Amino acid sequence: MTASPGHPAAEAAQPATNPAGNAASAEDDTDALPADSGPADSGIVSADPPATHAAHTWEEARQAAFDCAAPIPAGRVPLREALGRTLAADITALQDIPHYASSAMDGWAVNGSGPWILAEPGQRLAPHQASVIVTGGLIPPGAKAVLRRESGVMSKDEDGLPVLTLGGSARPGEPRNGQHIRNAAEEAVAGEVLVKAGITLNPAHLALAALAGHDDVSVVGKPVVKLLLTGSEIVEHGLPEAGKVRDTFGPQLASVVEMMGGICTGQVRIGDSYGEWLEALEDEGPEAEPDGRLAEASAAVLPPDVVITTGGTGVSGTDHFRRAVADLGGRLVIDGVAMRPGHPAVLAELPDGRFVLGLPGNPLAAMMALSTVGAPLLAALGHGAMPPVQEVPCGTMIDPDPGRTRLMPFRLLYGMASPSQHTGPGMMRGLAAADGVMVVPPHGVQLGETVPAFALPWGPAIPEPKKADSKAKASPRRAGNRSAGKPAADSGPVDWSALLD
Secondary structure, three states, X not given: OOOOOOOOOOOOOOOEEOOOOOEEOOHHHHOXXXXXXXXXXXXXXXXXXOOOOOOEOHHHHXXXXXXXXXXXXXXXXXXXXXXXXXXXXXXXXXXXXXXXXXXXXXEEEEEOOOOEEEOXXXXXXXXXXXXXXXXXXXXXXXXXXXXXXXXXXEEEOOOOOEEEEEOOOOOOOOOOOOOOEEOOOOOEOOOOEEEOOOOEOOHHHHHHHHHOOOOEEEEOOOOEEEEXXXXXXXXXXXXXXXXXXXXXXXOOHHHHHHHOOOEEEEEEEEOOOHHHHHXXXXXXXOOOOOOOHHHHOOHHHOOOOEEEEEOOOOOOOOOOHHHHHHHOXXXXXXXXXXXXXXXXXXXXXXXXXXXXXXXXXXXXXXXXXXXXXXXXXHHHHOOOOOOOOEEEEEOOXXXXXXXXXXXXXXXXXXXXXXXXXXXXXXXXXXXXXXOEEEEEOOOOEOOOOEXXXXXXXXXXXXXXXXXXXXXXXXXXXXXXXXXXXXXXXOOOOOOOHHHOO
């Protein structure tokens, strides 16, 4: 199915003042960088005519991203890549653990009581014979116990031949039959279940699986993600000159994707030409072998389930997302979201089943688009639930913005959420200091009213708002207090946002 590549990607609005006190320009709606912040990461930003709001509301976009994806089937992964994964099938012992009787001490394997004549290592021991053994060494046939090194003394018999006798720190009756021998199957017998499905694998589980004879384990599917970073004006190191900007995605985007449940296995940087876009999206990764061995291979060589691009979702001459998807026979699942910042977010599905998530080029806009569309998509592919949204009391009044949801990083101050400073589409300072993101509905929010909010992938969960105690007792009147009969002053919420710098 081929989707039309044409779609308005910019919205015009009248300048306004946001609740944090920053001047909001019309460029904020297009997710272009404010005039004092330098060029956007996506390259050239065009001045488009006013356009209507996107078809998808913020809630619809989240649900559409979650509903369009089916969970990835379970697969086998090498033990070294299974840490933190959810086990899809029980781990059983492929052999007895341990699978042979071994020594628990350095010393001598012995048969019967001493003194003992030394025999060659590995040969069957006759009564009153011993052979040198180390910890973990195979118990030779005929051995009944292990004598610790510190409990034995090498001497010579009357014929001058070497002989082992008790001495040193030997205790009475040492060694008893079976002493200092680790018997086969004392930890587990072959076929025994060692780790049950559903467990999140930790390092000890992986070590146990290795002891049980496994090289890989079956885990619940997780989406493999490839990053496609675009923009010829990007500088990866040092201070950029005028007209160039530092790379804000390379150092962190892969980590954020993994915090959201993806496995980021590749990162490619391209310029702004259509040919580079098309070639990068055509690359599906390695093909599966006829016997399906790729399903058991390292995630690093698996084809991606999701490709995440940065920039190129607008309508300028360097924005090629929609055209490339259309030429590859893909369809648009989401083409813009009625929100700010992050409006030009696009989600597409290619005929081979890969999803392509287009993030705006401005860093904060991209993070809000990733949280809105990317997080639900990765959760659905990875057998997860829709990322939660929690109510928080708002510490300021936020004016209406009809037809559009605003995503505002906030700081918690005295239990109330106040919008952060420095939250233009191209800024990251406000998000770096934020406790979460408020989802401000188009009709605005009143001071003290609860507003939906979501946690940041790297931050703690949003705390539940405290409920007022309806049974709180009134303060007792004091004798001689003239104001005791006066009504109490209004104890409603206070606007704390002015305290945030």
